Amino acid sequence: MPSSNLICLLLCLGTVLAPFTTLTAEEPPFDPSRLEVTTLVTQLKQPMELAVAPDGRIFYIEIQGQLKVYDPHKRQTDLVGEVVVTTAQENGLIGLALDPSFEDNHWIYLQYSPPEFSGQHVSRFTLVDGKLDMSSEKVLLKYEEQRLQCCHHAGSLEFGPDGCLFIGTGDNTHPHGDSHGYAPIDERADKFPWDAQKSSSNTRSYNGKVLRIRPLADGTYEVPDGNLFPKDGSQGHPEIYVMGCRNPWRINVDQKTGYLYWGEVGPDAGGDGPRGPRGYDEINQAKKAGNFGWPYFIADNQAYHDVDFATEKIGAKFDPAHPVNESPNNTGIRELPPATEAFIYYPGAAFEKFPEVGSGGRTACAGPSYDFDAANPSTTKFPPHFNRCLFVYEWSRHWILAVHLTGDSEIASLEPFMPDHKFTRPVDMQFGPDGALYMLEYGETWGVNDDAKLVRIDYVRGNRPPSAVASAENNTGKQPLAVRLFSNGTKDKDGDDLKYAWYAHRAGEEKPTPQLLSNDANPEITFEEAGVFNVELKVTDPQGAEAIASVPVIVGNARPQVSFVSPRDGDFFDSLAAIHYQLKVNDVEDGTSDFEEADETGAPEIDLEAPRRTAVNMTLGTGSIPRGPGGDVSDNDPVGLRLMKKSDCFNCHAVDGLRVGPPFLKVAEKYRGNAEALEASVKRVREGSAGVWGKVPMLPHSQHSIEEIRDMVAWVYSLEKDNAVRVFDGFVGNIELTDAEVEKAGYVQLEASYRDLGAGEIPPLVGTAKLFLRQRKIEAEAADEINGPRTLGGHTASDGKFLGAINHNHFARFNQIPLDRVGSLTLRVTSAGSGGRIEARLDSLDGPVIASALVEVNGSWDAFHDVTCPMEPQAGRHDIYLVFINPERQGGLMNLDSVTFAPSK
Template structure:
């Protein structure tokens, strides 16, 4: 009997543990494998995307700041614009918030937060989709709130529904953070400085700005005040829509759909160090379980207090009390006594965080949400695994990362884990989980503006056997016979770790009946082609389960590609309007000869090929920003995903963007097919399967190594190309180019690309040799330095490129590589300082190298009024790395801001 009772209690205990214990693993799922997280690009070419929502049928709705509402259809794999609202985009305004009604499948209601041109503030409205299109006449205005548009910044903008049917609305403090605030709390109460005082907005109970608002939309298209908001619903103590206040820039909010807790990222101020005014800048991720006050502009992070400041005299007073904050600003129209301040859930500065070291260092733009719950009953095979059950995803627009914050049953922080740390997300701006349990994301792109690399992506967790990846490459794949060719399968792999088998075979182009020529079963063989011809060399890799992947590379035998080099100028030289760009090209071709082009006729007597200079073209284009990193065809992180895929494939072996190689220029392809119905699918089919005779004798090789999504990205990038009216073309091997002062002032760099088309060899088509160099502007934006150690890239409206290097401390440096110093006589630094000031030393080739110039930076009392200081350099020869080192051993923190460096020409 005793044994029976013990067994019974054991069974009961086991049952209770099974039911109530927190679960990270499922009996149906193996352990979490990070390599099974895969990113698929759904759409490229987005223009400043803001927010997205995923409908229950898998359609993805998203907005762009200029006012467009678009939807991506997973069935057609295409986006369509389904509506537009008129907006102003002044001072970061526009279409900034999107939400679908909880009953969207039934009623088709869409909620938009936008900036009307004829109203100084924001509208939050409900619209109805009619026949899949936004019906502008159906607008129901739920809420409008005023903002100032005279000064920058912080409009935030974000809409989310909670599980209770309430609509949450993120609003920024709408306060100018610059000027005499010096990167600390903007508390300027002087007359005429209302826009520099966040006490008038974020901590004002009678103002909608600097808050997360909460309303309950009604079926009639009005809004009710739900129970549980911060202030009474009758408006007696302030705006009744306020749920949380004391926010600076809550531009991404999210609601836990199980707990109803509100999460948001709050973008913090710029101060780089503590001072009597208060703490350095922090960004926050906040959690609100109920209505409350979150401190700005009196407190930040874990309630670190700022001090009273008299902006007339600069006198710093007592610190604010988080237990009993008081708003005594002359600009406050609400309550004087505020609720106790809540501490931030997660907080981090620009430098590394002791409390949250996983978050790293750098610029800061915090975003929060969503929260994921694993659903074992969801039949989707791509849903996120149990490892992420009850996990808050936070992300960084500036630092390009996503973090998985694992939560306890009580929604406290259990751990923080980098999410896909080897994947660089290009400024994630919104995340949402779909009904399939996959994560959908908008990537804004590299800069604040319209970006070629803005895109919509999906992240899946792939289960089961995965096919291998085939990558084929060649070394010496063009030349005269006999042609030794090294074939490489480097990069080919099986994601499940299975051993692969290899098969290399060649197909002669144009001979559809010929059997393939088996070349080798080795992974990286070297083979010799004895006969001239155009060949498609195919690599097939197979895993033990029979899953295959194929990659192809071209081999052209019988004609060597010509070699084109620049005699002058050299890569990295300066350009300006005071001197012409003199260019001289050298061409060497095994079959045709050299730049002299003395060809032998049938009798052996030399003759001059008068057409050779005409088959030589020099293209000049000007680009903005700094010289591209990654080289002519080298993949760069800033490239659109389609271009990155093409650079890693064989595309640029046969094509260039705007000149003939083996195949047509990509610009010609784009012009021929863009806008034609079904053209994208037809081009994808030709890329995948290959084609002959569309553009000439040389066939398009099949590209079975790429997935449908990858080919779509590649072809979509080609279709996105537009003719560059700024391209200037020059013929011949030698010439001079003049640039106007206006061209030099506008350009960030000059790109020179030389192309020479050879004569071909019998049946072998002509080939193009190409060489590309970049010329640099004498004025270089500081944030474009090749290496930055210590300073942060910050935004500023008075900075020449919109950004500058700030938070500069003693010993920090920026490096500019391979500067032709024999063409430099002085260095001009564009600087400002409201901190410690100090010196800038220019050192040769290392941070400890000899000092070639030294400039003093005095304190001018401003962090944004830049001015020039110039230092002559000692005469140098050749190219050197120039290290710009910031020095102030007495006052080591908050030295200065650096906007640009100008490498002045030597005195004549």
């Protein structure tokens, strides 16, 4: 895996176009909008590599030791087996490959870290009845590593077209210490883990290499011709194909040419210095065996200087034509093969040679090559536009590039691939037999992520059905009720003109007859009679494909308006003071809770029984303030939630509050543990239902497939309350928090509700208001905007996460902080890099500096400590920009764990 101190972000894609590709007679011109992403599996736990079987099954591994398989025909994921591993220092289950004859022999290869062995095993297992037969293990190769210090274990397996197995191994060298982000060549007696000359440039070390072997049927292997050193081992390990690697943690082999590609995670130095060049990441190509230079050279063979770490005296540059390893830690030959330049390389800053890569953090990965097969019957295979393309990707910058290759596999052009789609840390990708691209997304942070998933990218041909989005304005109230209906967001991916039809389905009828309301896209309809209606939008394209969405309309009763007089959204909460709340309710039929307003306007006062219909729910939440479902669709959402956001579900339901239908949490609580409930719910959603939860019927959702509805219902059933809800009655009250609650809570959620009296046959309606109160201590990763730094995981950080990979002029923004209640800032920081300053700026990046803290280097990336700085008095609420400053040494400044907005004394 990449070192956590390498990871940061800021993607800025270029726009160079790919060269013209000759099309077959059957293929229309390439249309980027036809590339579509489908989520197959969610809730993965630190996925590492995948392999697609000839029958379409996708095998993938998780670092904790799990081997799983997704069956696209059953739409089901199963645990195939589990190996026991250590996950210390980025170890674990790190490599996966299927045998070239997998259909017949069911052999699968795993690269993993046994707890009892200080190194890695590369083993072959047999699948028996779809499960990993642990007794079948054949250990092909094992190699040792130093485990005194972290890290760079890499790990990746890939078969070439000739049956040879390539094995990626890291340099097994601590990336920091006295190297300052340059070449780690510390030869002092006690600094063995900080010397990559022991591994990458050591011909008798398996570390810092890509190995190549040919597995044999008996569970052993032979060394193929063409590796870097003779088979007799006289110069180095004969299994070495490529040496001089730092962290080749993603490798791939072009199945047409046999050429090896890998991503090389580079060092941290932010600028050129006396010791040599700044850090670069590399995409490398090996058409034959070779030495790729680390730790003496980087990028296009830019050379580092020899350094005496005892005296810090800087010596001569290393010679790429004649590299020499004179380290006392070297056990191999002294004179090494000449160094080979990188295929593609880039620093953290924007880079003129390859502008398409953008800028930001660096974690380069090499993906598969693609060759268009006209005979492949798949309708979702990638088009000939991508013929002879190498796909490379960035774990830190979240992008994918298609590298168009010439006939001799040189670079023709670099093309951003799906630049408008956010990939969340792509970690491995392979093409399947269907010509579609399968990808593992690791998720947002360094650790375990809820948004880790397996996805498929198809190129969709032919007519595509439209998508329908319906919304309404003023859809609840007294009759006559003028309702504005909107189809905004409805679209046809093929650009066809759509026909619109709005229908009203009246609730309460056994078989409601739909009434055509309008054929306009955005009509205004006046409902004269009281009643409950479901209004359906149907859109149809010229080929007859259609889509449906719906919204509720309730005529005859106005929804009550609820608001908090106090507190305000975003206020702080403290254990020293109770949370005082005051509500205001206005209801057309029932009256108002504001008696002064009633006296002034003549509106009725809400009767004395109303407090029984009024409640304030308090929930303590961990982590940052949630943004909540029902909003914009996020690619990080579980597949069921994504489908629901694209449908009409949140028009009628909320997760934990009343709308027209029941809260989804109530649904989950009612049916959880009932084995037959899920399929019954799927049937009701598909076909429609009435009377299950109230008078308002649910329309059929035939626009969704059974599988889609099953995903949606499964997401609802998965919901659970994180914390107990405390309920308070009345319009005014005080909520006491204990010190323990304040210590535990990341935020307080207050949700007020008022249920009115209804109006005749029209059911009661509920008005709600919600706000969030925040801790004075805010986790850095919970900032409202993070520009540059990355959210990483660490056991010494509060909440297990922090902002790292921070460079000069990176920033984090916190919205609308009540600064009139703040007297100082406490920043929890640490630095083993360059250090610098953190400036708190008011309302904009160039706003006035109201506080400033010096962050000194303390030699550790995880020894967090507090730095407190006074803040100039401010009035009201403001956005705060925390800007990280070090113009002299711009890379690897510090880590930030949290920010505390301490009260005025």
